[in-house]
Amino acid sequence: MPLINCNNIALSYESRTVVKDLSFDVHEGDYLCVVGENGSGKSTLIRALLGLKSLSHGSIVFSEGLSKNEIGYLPQQSGIQKDFPASVYEVVLSGTLNSSGFLPFYKKKNRLTAEENMEKLGITDLKNACYKELSGGQQQRVLLARALSATKKLLLLDEPTSGLDPIVSSDFYRIIEKLNRDDGITVIMVSHEIKTAIKYATHMLHLHRNHSFFGPKEHYLECNDCKKLLEGGSDNV
Amino acid sequence: MFDFLTETFMLRAFIVGILVSLTSALLGVSLVLKRYSMIGDGLSHVGFGALSIAAVFGIAPLAVALPVVTVAAFLLLRLNESSKIKGDSAIAIISTGSLAIGIIAVSISGGMTVDISNYLFGSILTMSHSDVVLSTILASSVILIFVLFYNKIFAVTFDESFSRATGIKAGGYNSLIAVLTAVTVVVGMRMMGTLLISSLIIFPALTSIRIFKSFKSVIICSSILSVSCFFIGLVSSYILETPTGATVVCINIIAYIVFYLISYVKRKLLQHRRSAS
Numbered sequence: 001m002p003l004i005n006c007n008n009i010a011l012s013y014e015s016r017t018v019v020k021d022l023s024f025d026v027h028e029g030d031y032l033c034v035v036g037e038n039g040s041g042k043s044t045l046i047r048a049l050l051g052l053k054s055l056s057h058g059s060i061v062f063s064e065g066l067s068k069n070e071i072g073y074l075p076q077q078s079g080i081q082k083d084f085p086a087s088v089y090e091v092v093l094s095g096t097l098n099s100s101g102f103l104p105f106y107k108k109k110n111r112l113t114a115e116e117n118m119e120k121l122g123i124t125d126l127k128n129a130c131y132k133e134l135s136g137g138q139q140q141r142v143l144l145a146r147a148l149s150a151t152k153k154l155l156l157l158d159e160p161t162s163g164l165d166p167i168v169s170s171d172f173y174r175i176i177e178k179l180n181r182d183d184g185i186t187v188i189m190v191s192h193e194i195k196t197a198i199k200y201a202t203h204m205l206h207l208h209r210n211h212s213f214f215g216p217k218e219h220y221l222e223c224n225d226c227k228k229l230l231e232g233g234s235d236n237v
Numbered sequence: 238m239f240d241f242l243t244e245t246f247m248l249r250a251f252i253v254g255i256l257v258s259l260t261s262a263l264l265g266v267s268l269v270l271k272r273y274s275m276i277g278d279g280l281s282h283v284g285f286g287a288l289s290i291a292a293v294f295g296i297a298p299l300a301v302a303l304p305v306v307t308v309a310a311f312l313l314l315r316l317n318e319s320s321k322i323k324g325d326s327a328i329a330i331i332s333t334g335s336l337a338i339g340i341i342a343v344s345i346s347g348g349m350t351v352d353i354s355n356y357l358f359g360s361i362l363t364m365s366h367s368d369v370v371l372s373t374i375l376a377s378s379v380i381l382i383f384v385l386f387y388n389k390i391f392a393v394t395f396d397e398s399f400s401r402a403t404g405i406k407a408g409g410y411n412s413l414i415a416v417l418t419a420v421t422v423v424v425g426m427r428m429m430g431t432l433l434i435s436s437l438i439i440f441p442a443l444t445s446i447r448i449f450k451s452f453k454s455v456i457i458c459s460s461i462l463s464v465s466c467f468f469i470g471l472v473s474s475y476i477l478e479t480p481t482g483a484t485v486v487c488i489n490i491i492a493y494i495v496f497y498l499i500s501y502v503k504r505k506l507l508q509h510r511r512s513a514s
Binding site for chain 1: 385394395
């Protein structure tokens, strides 16, 4: 049984239908890359998967092994305020809140999870640093550590590398790949850097209003849409 | 010289003042960071409207103000979430609207009574025993609830979409913040006056953010700052014979300037050290 089953879904954004008749499955361990033009509904799809947005048609079914508080999410940077006073540790620790239920305070287990994930992403020495004073790449690592503190199974990333320089950005892709390969975390990533994204993905979802493509990467590379995108030469697809 | 500190009215003022300063400092941090600074101001105007109407009908002011202000707080947050009316205009509509109603009610009830002017400008030194008991209960509950939900309030304030996505009921916590703010404003009105209560909510948070960089340190600093400013303000208002609420606000302004200067000097020193190395 797939981890996530999207059956014939339609999504609308400000009363305009952006995605129609879309069906796809995500299995455990998949690395799904979502691409498409601006306004094609990539972020809307992510929000729908997270349950933040209701579907106008169809259904999204999660497998029994995956409950809503086991999803790690890396939002677009713009959602976070630039001048918020928060230490790295506070931010990462807040990712573990979903597993602590109604308990008012963090348990030792939560602290250990947060520390493990900071270690994994190489930000342990930034523990007490102020989030807003970090570089863009460091901030993304912090948010990724927070997402990992919320999940061991599924990561949803919404354009995680926008605004990062190419070196930092390719570092970031390598971290994600490692999490997918070594820790078996399922990854769903929205990206506009199609050339880099396609290198690591196992499956591709190309959103287009009436004929979206979904399938393994190998099939996608042979289809015309993909060639058009890749030949377009720019990363801003 | 400090004999007056042991007078009953002074003791009452201290108890209520310290509790109200604490609650407003705690909530202030979330409100300022959520860009809701003006909600306190808007709500206090709603409070004024409610008090005036209570005066017309001769009902106990707090009994009317508390529910009305709470409803207004919900409305403001709801309006903030829907995009049809932007947050700041929503506050403007609700606050000027209630001010207008309040003014009409005041003129019907035969002009400014002492009671209404007390709420307008604050009168912490004339609080009755029952005022003190009620304020103490309300303020302590706000502090307790805030501490219990501290981690969730942080998460929701820092990144609402992440919180929602990982299954935290962000809407519920926003409502909680709204209710706590409403209670703080209503209790604080008696002490600071409807015209000044929002400064008690905003100043300590803004001042602490100048220097402190983690959420916890900002919360702790705001609390200490708010209580100290209140203490200094109350004592100096007694000595200088100035209105208490306004004096507390002035002390807060001085604290803000001091913190601003410290952060400015720190930044300059840092730049200097960087360019030297």
